[in-house]
Amino acid sequence: MKVLIYDGECNMCSVFVRFVVRMNKNPDLFITDFNSDWTARxxxxxxxxxxxxxxxxLHQQLYSDAVIDLLSEIHWLFKPARILKFIPKVLRDKIYQVTAENRHRFFKTASCPLPSEKFKHMYLK
Structure with a gap:
């Protein structure tokens, strides 16, 4: 089983998760957020x-490794993303962190869309 855990209160994370759900072809991938009962347990x-x-x-990945490995799992189109691992992790993670720090500038939404059926199926409560 593979699980993506995200910040359910972050607009950028929510946009990313909706993209992952839409593109996902991996039946072993599930999603949940930091505040779910599944995560707590x-x-x-x-x-x-x-x-x-x-x-x-048994592996937990953060920052750029998490995104690259997740993308390569959701659809064959994203397998080439693994080449990004040739970029030094320090640089990749810095780009991730700068983007995360500035996410409120770029990802503003007034309302949250209703979850799709596919999202509901993939979500661990």
């Missing part, structure tokens, strides 16, 4: 975590 998260978390088997 199954994952130890540090309070200062400021990244999506991608769990694949």
């Amino acid at each position: 199954n994952v130890r998260i540090r309070r200062d975590t400021d990244s999506v978390i991608f769990i694949s088997g």
Whole structure:
């Protein structure tokens, strides 16, 4: 089982998760947020975590590794994204963190869309 854990209160994360759900072809991938009961029961998260978390088997990944590995799991079209791992992790993670710090400038929504049936099926409560 593979699980994407995201910040349900972050507009950028919500946009990203809707994209993941729409593109996902992997029946073993599920999503949930930091505040779900599933997360509380199954994952130890540090309070200062400021990244999506991608769990694949026993591995937890954060920042750019989480995004790259998640994308390569959802659809064959994104397998080439793994080439980004040739960029030094320090640089990739810095880009991730700068983007996350400025997310409120770029991702503003007045309302949240209703979850699709596919989203409901993939979501771990």
